[in-house]
Amino acid sequence: MNIFRFAGDMTHLISILILLLKIYATKSCAGISLKTQELYALVFLTRYLDLFTDYVSLYNTVMKIVFIASSLAIVWCMRRHPLVRRSYDKDLDTFRHQYVVLACFVLALLLNEKFTIQEVFWAFSIYLEAVAILPQLVLLQRSGNVDNLTGQYVLFLGAYRGLYIINWIYRYFTEDHFTRWIACVSGLVQTGLYADFFYYYYLSWKTNTKLKLPA
């Protein structure tokens, strides 16, 4: 475990806690895409199938449980909590994510490390995570401006991906047989998706105006 990876896990955890805090404190989920949250819950559930079969470390096991629990808690809140669900703007959250799920699954069947259930679902979760943010970015563009909490949420998510890429570069140079092509390529695609958001976020910060994403 290197510092980049640990920092990446922490920023990832912070991004999820920011969201939970926002929903819990304001009893509102305005501006948050339920579809993105459902995709993230699916990412964790399909990636951590080895939760009970492979014990890597206490840290890994605890973090996996925290990620699964927190992502399901967010989805449950946005679907079931009487107060929160009222503020969910479903007519804005219209990204057809089922096609994305299907495309990722087909890709995982074709491109995986080993044609076994666990490896196919692992590859599926890697591809799905790269595009899971799309409904949220579409929702941000639809709703015009991004309130600071959702913006910070995407910012921390981007930091998590960026740190993971540095972690892979570090491991590539320090470990002789480290290769993670599937995760690396998919991680690069995912970070690229965030880059345009960061560009607008930086512009709004620099020109000190409310962040307006080009509709």
Add this chain to the structure above:
Amino acid sequence: SKNRSVKDEL
């Protein structure tokens, strides 16, 4: 199960 590359990252 060494034949499968154990995923040590999250």
